[in-house]
Amino acid sequence: MNAMDSRTRFIVFGVGACLGAFILWFFNQHGKPAREHRKSVMVSLSLPGMYYDSAVQQKPLFGHFILAERRTKRADGTLCRELITGGRNRFAEDGRALPNDLILVTEDYALGVEPAEEAKVAAVSFAFADRADVVFQARMRSTWKWNTLFELKSDQSYEHHSLRLRDVAKLKGDDFFALVEYVRHLEHLGPPVVSASLGHIDWKAEADLIRKESGQ
Known part of the structure; x- marks a missing residue:
């Protein structure tokens, strides 16, 4: 038994x-x-999580993660604050940390408002500060001299080009704005440049995606 x-x-x-x-x-x-x-x-997602919170709440960004900063007063007296920061932490399949993106943060303030931790941001936008797309008129590329700060990749027609900042880890201060300034120069140059733009980040669409996934 x-x-x-x-x-x-x-x-x-x-x-x-x-x-x-x-x-x-x-x-x-x-x-x-x-x-x-x-x-x-x-x-x-393109941005660190706190960036979405700050943008939705119209709060400015402050912290040690800011690599470079500029403030510009416009003709109407309003202030524009531009920041270069690191991007979202990314990792390879084996766990290795990947190189950080560079993010351009543009904060616009209402008349009379100065940037401060408790200040309200009237509008904010985000773009990648380490990459850009440039389009030339046909057969005009061969005459163009590129800045050696950038890595260049071209399509077969040599009309469409992708630019990346070189040696990001070695940059200091205003050097982080190098590609931002270069793209703005190309934007206003006219022929042979058809268009030039940084990699735009649609933070509102990404914030909506976060809300959807979290069930909010």
Whole structure:
């Protein structure tokens, strides 16, 4: 009887262990797509999380992460504050930290408002400060001299070009604005330049995506 009881207990234990393992496997498999989706959403975001909060709440950015800053007073007396900061932390599959993006933050203030931690930002925009796209008129590229600060990639027609800042880790102070200034120069140059633009970040669409994924 005792042997039979031991055998029965062993069978019950084995069945219970198998059932538990199956349940864990089931929930893991069904939860995996959701986790992968959330991961893909997070990877697709361009900015650190606090940037979305600050933009939605119309608060300025202050902190040690600011690499360079400029303030410009416009003709109407309003103030524009431009910042270069690091971007979202990204990692390779093996866990290695990837090079940080550079972000251009542009904060516009109402007349009479000075940048301060408690000040209200009238409008804010974000763009990548380390990459840009330039389009030339056909067959005009060969005459153009590029700034050596930038890496250049061109399509087969040599009309469309992608620029990246070189040696970002070695930059200091206003050097972080190098590509921003260069693109603005090209924007107002006219022929042979058709267009020049930094990589725009649609922070409102990304903030909406965050709200949707968090169920808010």
